[in-house]
C-alpha cells in the first residue's frame with residue numbers, strides 16, 4: 259500500500275540521518291564527538307528541577323490548551339526584561355518552538371502558499387513546511403557576507419501573490435548571524451509595504467556575542483500586528499527535553515483562531531509547564547556565565563577552522579553554530595566517512611552536512627554545520643581530529 263506523497267517527499271532530518279552510522283562506530287568502540295546537533299551540554303538551571311518538586315497534584319490532569327497561567331505570566335515577565343510587552347491573550351504555549359512554527363504555518367497558509375526564508379536556514383523549517391503543505395521560497399545569504407541579508411530589492415523580488423510571510427531566525431541557525439537593527443527595519447518595511455507577516459524565530463535571543471546589540475522584531479512598533487514570534491526555553495535554559503515553547507502575536511484575530519490548533523492536541527505536558535514557570539527565578543548570572551562559555555567555544559572553533567587548509571568560514575556572532583565550506587566535493591560523503599572509515603586514536607567527530615539547510619538544489623553540498631555544544635577541552639580535541647580527518651580525506655580523494 260502506498261503512503262502519502264506528503265510523507266514520501268519529506269526529507270529526513272539532516273541532523274539525525276547519520277545517527278545510525280554514529281551508533282555503529284560507538285559499537286566498534288570508537289568514541290564520537292557530536293558537533294552535529296544543537297544539544298547544549300550546559301546544565302539546565304536548578305530552578306527547573308525545583309519547579310518539578312512544586313508539582314504536588316494527585317492526578318496528572320489535562321490543562322487548558324493555551325498554556326498554564328503561571329507559565330504565561332512568567333513569559334510576560336521575561337519579555338518585559340527585553341522591553342517587549344505581551345499580554346496573556348497574545349501568547350500560546352506550544353510543544354517547543356517546533357510546534358510554534360508548525361502552528362504559524364498552519365494558521366496563515368493554505369496549501370501551496372509561500373513563505374520566504376533566507377537560506378541556509380534551520381533544516382526543520384523544510385519538514386514543518388512540508389507538513390503544512392507550504393512552499394519555502396529561499397533567497398541566498400552568503401558566508402562571505404557573514405550571512406547578512408541581501409538588498410531589499412533582492413528580497414522583494416521573491417514576493418508573489420502566494421507569499422504569506424518572510425521568516426527569519428535571529429540569531430541564525432545554522433549561520434550564527436545576528437541581524438542589525440537596520441536589517442530588521444528593512445524586513446519590517448517589506449512586510450508593511452506588501453501586507454504580509456514576519457515570522458521571527460528568536461529562540462537564540464540570549465546568544466549574541468562581541469557586545470552586539472540584539473534587535474527583536476517586536477521592537478518594530480509600527481508592524482507589531484504583522485509579527486509572529488517563535489520562542490522556546492530549549493536553548494535559553496538548556497532545556498531541550500522539556501518541550502516548552504510559544505507562539506506570540508499582537509494580531510488579535512490570529513491568536514483567537516490559533517487556539518483551535520492548540521485545542522486539537524489538547525495541552526502541553528503539565529509537569530514541564532509547572533517547572534518552566536519557575537525558570538523566571540533563575541539568577542541573571544546564569545546567562546552571563548553561559549554566554550561567556552559559548553563565546554569562548556566560538557573562539558576556539560573558529561581558530562581551529564582557520565588553521566585547516568581549504569576551509570572557508572566567517573566568525574559567527576550568535577547562536578552556537580557555524581557553517582564552513584570544506585575542500586571536498588560532497589560534505590555528506592565526508593560526514594559519513596568520518597563515522598564509517600575514519601578514526602584517530604579511536605575517536606572521531608560527527609558533523610551535519612549543510613545541504614539540508616538549503617532549499618535550493620545544489621547549494622551547500624561542500625559545506626558542513628558545526629555546533630559548539632561541547633566543553634572547551636572536548637571541543638579542542640574534536641577540532642584537532644576534524645583537521646586531521648579533512649587532510650586525510652582530501653589526500654584519499656585527490
Ligand SMILES: Cc1ncc(COP(=O)(O)O)c(C=O)c1O
Nearest residue numbers: 354355356380427431490492503
Ligand atoms: C532556529 C530554531 N528554531 C526552533 C527550534 C526548535 O526548538 P524546540 O522545538 O526545541 O524549541 C530550533 C532547534 O534547534 C532552532 O534551531
